Amino acid sequence: MDEFAPLDCLLPSGKQRIGLVILNQPIDEQFFHVLWSKDNGDIPGTEHSGKGQTGLNAKIRACADGGANHLYRLTEGHRESFLPDYINGDFDSILPEVKTFYTEKNCKMMETSDQDLTDFTKCLAVMVEEIKAQKLQIDTIVTLGGLGGRFDQIMATVETLFHAQKMTDLPVVVIQDRSLAVLLKEGRQHHLNVNTGLEGKWCSLVPVGSPCLTTTSGLKWNLDNQVLTFGQLVSTSNTYEDHDPKEGRKPVRITTDRPLLWSMGIKPQ
């Protein structure tokens, strides 16, 4: 059983310890501050402050290439308080002044010029390595950006989620504007906690890449051992089953035989 609350990361009181990736898209300021300031179990004001309960660095935050431009712009006036651990990419999007700034502040600048992989994929690969090397206690990797802008880059985001499944067992969540997407692994029963209070009204299951034999519960329109496949059946504009307001929503349960793309709306705050 794979129990997971996709929107827990956006709750200031959320339990998940996260790694943060910033892509080259406009940053949702409100989400940014919640995600950036996650303490990951850090105990401020103690000898462990900044280092989490294990005595090691609790946090990891990175920009993929032009993501640094958005971070730079958003944090104007307080930039030293918002330094990423590293910035990677082929550096064809990062602005010269931005690159200079973060270099001078000793952020690790990692030029990764592999033509076959996107900056996002490479950023994740580095993050997975760093999490291992530094023995960080991380539950989820959260990505800001990736679901808007150039259409091929939206598709490339989805492709990165496929690669991520081979790199790590950690869920990789992508958030932009009012959408969240995560690729559900095949062969497991997923239990999605949709009771954070941040859920918007829509949700969706999309068989990107191959047909998916799917069973669900907890949705308004459930699937009962049915094949989701483009041209036949794709679940969009779905929503959650009615529930007693006194109780919470039951988890959405999903099984699939191939990777299946879950997405959901985030309530405007």
Added chain:
Amino acid sequence: MDQYVTKLFECWNCSKQRIGLVILNQPIDEQFFHVLWSKAKIRACADGGANHLYRLTEGHRESFLPDYINGDFDSILPEVKTFYTEKNCKMMETSDQDLTDFTKCLAVMVEEIKAQKLQIDTIVTLGGLGGRFDQIMATVETLFHAQKMTDLPVVVIQDRSLAVLLKEGRQHHLNVNTGLEGKWCSLVPVGSPCLTTTSGLKWNLDNQVLTFGQLVSTSNTYEDHDPKEGRKPVRITTDRPLLWSMGIKPQ
């Protein structure tokens, strides 16, 4: 040899291009809108697309009346609905829960094209590639349905991206020489692996399988060419529907 897509990308320049126009519930690119509206022989809004049309054409609204507006009307604003109803645009409430407003809009357009014997080469859609993520995916699903509804290519344009679903089993020749092509292009095997061969791209495929998790072509571009000659057409064959997308040069 299938030349149909060759014509479609000339829809900006060639005054002979006859298009059907669909406007979806996304911000409208004003510059594209005016070119497309004036080439269109049939024009429609899917639900909230009418809101964007109404806003964009303020001051000249009577000159930009769609032939019909369809949908479950849960997005169209009351004043917009009233306005177009009073101007005698056909208001078609289509409350089928299983199909999106876009799919239903296309179904009506295909019917109207037949019924009115319109000579249309391409259906062009404004919107559909941005906003809510599930609705972007729903746009792609509609393109699959469209292939069963009509032989006409259905092109989707938003911001600086264009997408079109290439049919299986044909050789596609894409004319990428209009001068409006941006630098990137892409082939994405949405829905199933695609055995693909291409020429004319910087990174071509030679009877290779495109499939998520293994090989997906994004941030591709066109092969170098002699500026005195034009670009050669991009040729693509695929054994399953394959999603082509490309950048549009900022004007």
